[in-house]
Amino acid sequence: MSPTLKSVLQGKDWQDKYIANFEELEKIVKQLKEGGFSIALTQGVFDMFHVGHGRYLAEAGTYGDVLIVGVDSDELTRAMKGPKRPFDVFEERIEIISMLSSVSIVVKRDTDQHKYDLIKLVQPNVLIMSKTTSSFTEEDKKELSQYCGDIKHLEAKAATTTTAKTLRLMTEGAEELAVKIQQTVSDFLGGKK
Incomplete structure (x- = not known):
């Protein structure tokens, strides 16, 4: 096990769990798969973090040995949700998410990436999506099935x-x-x- 992978899996703070680029993530994912780890993947904005986010990520973590969370950059969030979002800057959102024991790895999703790029790179055993996610159509889900072992749709976890x-x-x-x-x-x- 490489020192980087060991640091990620035993990480105590957000710097250990945050992977700054896709090249490094690709190496870690390869090592995880070679080590027999099952990988769950989810992604989102996670702005104004609330109990529903925490419950969602806790359940998502039960679908794999490792949970990778793609967090949308501030620029990507503005492009999708409007110029006044996010309320919480990217660095604060990844720090909060990294504090959760269910989360193993956090990576940034940005405007220069296609919405499938992280999924194609990780090719998770299980892709976790919220039933409230409107950015992925049924057609998208069919296409994504070729990159994932399974796609799970979780119910909203808060009112x-x-x-x-x-x-x-x-x-x-x-x-x-x-x-x-x-x-x-x-x-x-x-x-x-």
Whole structure:
């Protein structure tokens, strides 16, 4: 076992679990497969980390000896979710995810990569996807099956999502602002008499 692989598998902090590039990841995946490890893979933004994310990654970790998590860069997140996202920068998101015992390896997904690139590189025994993921169509899933032993679709693990939390915060903020505007206009017009 190479020192890098040993450091990843026995990693105590996020620097041990984070693989900075696909070339290094490819070497580690090869060593894992040669060592007989089964690999599960999942990917996502994991912004405003919440209990649903934790539960999802805990369950995903049960599908392999090693769980690799592809985390979307800030640029990729903005391209998919809009200019105001992510709320948490990439470095904070990977640090949080790396703290989970179910997560073995964390790698960055970026705008210069096709959405299949990480899956093609790892060719996991099990690809884990959330049933709420809309970026992969049924056609995509059929194509991906040639790179994976199996594809598992996990149910949402919490009653809320990051998007739902964002909308709630925006709505509540807008309601408070509307009340303040109404009061200000009323005070202003009342003073004109």
